[in-house]
Amino acid sequence: MAIATFPCTKCGAELEFSPGTTHLACRFCGAENEIPQASTAVEEIDYQSVLSDLGDEAPAVECVTIHCDSCGANVTFSPNVTSQACPFCGSNVVAAQSSQKVIKPKSLLPFQITREQARDKFRKWLAGLWFAPRHLKNYASVEGDEQLRHGSGLAGMYMPYWTYDCRTITTYTGQRGDDYYVTVPRTVIVNGKSQTRMVMERRTRWTWVQGTVRNAFDDVLVPASTSLPVERVREIGKWDTRELVPYSDGYLAGYRAESYTISLPEGFVSAQSLMRGTIESTIRSDIGGDHQRIADMAPTYRDITFKHILVPIWVSAYRYNGRLFRFLINGSTGEVSGERPYSAWKIAFAVLIGLAALAVAILLLSRR
Numbered sequence: 001m002a003i004a005t006f007p008c009t010k011c012g013a014e015l016e017f018s019p020g021t022t023h024l025a026c027r028f029c030g031a032e033n034e035i036p037q038a039s040t041a042v043e044e045i046d047y048q049s050v051l052s053d054l055g056d057e058a059p060a061v062e063c064v065t066i067h068c069d070s071c072g073a074n075v076t077f078s079p080n081v082t083s084q085a086c087p088f089c090g091s092n093v094v095a096a097q098s099s100q101k102v103i104k105p106k107s108l109l110p111f112q113i114t115r116e117q118a119r120d121k122f123r124k125w126l127a128g129l130w131f132a133p134r135h136l137k138n139y140a141s142v143e144g145d146e147q148l149r150h151g152s153g154l155a156g157m158y159m160p161y162w163t164y165d166c167r168t169i170t171t172y173t174g175q176r177g178d179d180y181y182v183t184v185p186r187t188v189i190v191n192g193k194s195q196t197r198m199v200m201e202r203r204t205r206w207t208w209v210q211g212t213v214r215n216a217f218d219d220v221l222v223p224a225s226t227s228l229p230v231e232r233v234r235e236i237g238k239w240d241t242r243e244l245v246p247y248s249d250g251y252l253a254g255y256r257a258e259s260y261t262i263s264l265p266e267g268f269v270s271a272q273s274l275m276r277g278t279i280e281s282t283i284r285s286d287i288g289g290d291h292q293r294i295a296d297m298a299p300t301y302r303d304i305t306f307k308h309i310l311v312p313i314w315v316s317a318y319r320y321n322g323r324l325f326r327f328l329i330n331g332s333t334g335e336v337s338g339e340r341p342y343s344a345w346k347i348a349f350a351v352l353i354g355l356a357a358l359a360v361a362i363l364l365l366s367r368r
Contacts, residue, residue: 005253006024006033006249006250006253008026008028008029008031008033009031009033010026010029010031011026011028011029011031013026013027013028013029014253014254015031015033015253015254016253016254016255017035017110017111017250017251017252017253017254017255018032018114019110019111019112019113019114019115019312019331020111020112020113020114022034022035022037022110023035024250024253035248035250035251036248036250037245037246037248038245038246038247038248040246041246042106042107042244042245042246042307043106043307044165044305044306044307045106045305045306045307045308046304046305047164047166047264047268047304047305047306048304050103050264050306051264051265068227074225074258074259074260074261102259102260103260103264103308104247104308105160105247105308105309105310106246106247106307106308106309107244107245107246107247107307107309107310108158108244108245108247108251108309108310108311108312109239109240109241109243109244109245109309109310109311109312109331109332110245110251110312111156111251111255111312111331111332112312112331112332112333112334113312113314113329113330113331113332113333113334115154115156115314117334118154118156118314118329118331119154121329121334121336122154122314122316122327122329125327125336125338154314154315154316155256155314155315155316156254156255156256156312156313156314156331157255157256157257157258157312157313157314157315158252158255158256158257158258158310158311158312158313159223159224159225159227159228159233159258159310159311159312159313160223160224160225160257160258160259160260160308160309160310161221161222161223161224161239161308161309161310161311162221162222162224162260162262162264162267162268162271162306162307162308162309163219163220163221163222163241163306163307163309164217164219164220164222164267164268164271164304164305164306165217165218165219165220165303165304165305165306166216166217166275166301166302166303166304166305167214167215167216167217167301167302167303168214168215168216168217168275168279168299168300168301168302169212169213169214169299169300169302170212170213170214170215170279170282170283170297170298170299170300171210171211171212171297171298172210172211172212172213172283172286172294172295172296172297172298173208173209173210173295173296174208174209174210174283174287174292174293174294174295174296175206175207175208175209175287175292175293175295176206176207176209176287176288176289176291176292177204177205177206177289177290177291177292177293178204178205178207178289178290179202179203179204179205179290179291180202180203180204180205181200181201181202181203182200182201182203183198183199183200183201184198184199184201185197185198185199186198186199204290204291206293209287211283211286211287213279213282213283213286214282215275215278215279215282217271217275217278219241219307220271220274220275221238221239221241222262222267222268222270222271222274223262224260224261224262224267224308225258225259225260225261225262226261226262227258227261228313228315228326228328232326232328232337232339233313233328233337235328235335235337236313236328236329236330236333236335236336236337237330237333237335239311239332240332241307241309243332244307244309247310255312257310260308264306264308267306268304268306272299272301275299279297279299280294280297283297311331311332312330312331312332313328313329313330313331314328314329314331315327315328325338325339326338326339327339
């Protein structure tokens with residue numbers, strides 16, 4: 001998927017998508033160009049049909065991409081760029097022309113958070129870190145802000161996702177547990193003497209059951225790359241697929257996009273894992289009783305459809321003592337998540353100050 005460029009009709013500079021709007025803007029003369037809006041709605045695509053089309057006869061798509069050996073990301077380059085820092089880990093990588101069968105995204109969530117807003121969130125987060133190394137604190141200074149302004153510290157990325165819809169029919173076997181109570185004698189000590197009292201004791205009667213349950217799933221979201229830790233992406237919030245718009249190159253102007261590294265079938269395997277919890281919950285409701293045991297379940301998946309979408313993330317990658325640390329901002333909602341290093345010297349100094357304060361307090365108390 002090559003990134004298209006949009007020259008300004010007034011001054012010739014490259015236009016960039018303006019977050020929160022539907023137009024491209026020129027940073028130099030202020031001109032604005034509206035992004036043509038597609039007349040078609042965001043649609044689901046038949047899963048089995050696309051798998052068939054991805055066979056040997058499918059046409060290849062020429063892409064200018066980078067593959068980062070450090071983090072595994074595949075990121076699109078602008079046509080005139082041949083070398084650049086990987087936005088996910090900061091390693092220098094070189095672009096290479098490649099021919100591959102890819103599924104193009106048909107919809108995306110446009111950026112709503114501007115570069116300035118993202119830079120402010122990043123700067124405030126860095127400035128508020130306790131026990132952070134001095135050089136990292138400098139990112140929040142005027143000098144560090146200059147680095148962010150030129151994009152080397154903060155990159156606007158579109159990250160690929162798969163979404164899956166399907167119906168499931170699941171046969172199962174298991175056990176239903178129904179509680180009942182019996183009266184049993186218990187020896188208790190009262191005033192130092194043993195007494196026998198009758199008490200109620202709960203027991204469970206288990207019976208084997210079998211059945212069939214049905215579920216319908218809509219927009220099960222699965223990341224289509226492994227360049228960012230799943231748990232870190234999860235921390236910046238969910239993606240509202242109701243806000244998807246039909247894909248247009250204009251939304252990518254001034255930003256980068258990552259190509260998927262997790263295939264459509266691999267993504268569906270992950271989606272099945274996410275569906276499993278809902279299916280198990282439905283089975284337990286169908287079994288009923290006070291307790292349930294699921295011995296076996298065999299789901300079948302029908303009417304499978306999918307969407308290949310792009311979601312917006314602001315990413316900063318920095319290294320400290322050979323380790324990679326990343327800071328992420330949800331480009332739609334502004335939620336943040338970050339990894340941070342600690343300065344061993346600052347922690348040690350703080351511990352020494354604390355011990356000294358404790359010693360002084362003990363000394364003062366001992367003189368009273």
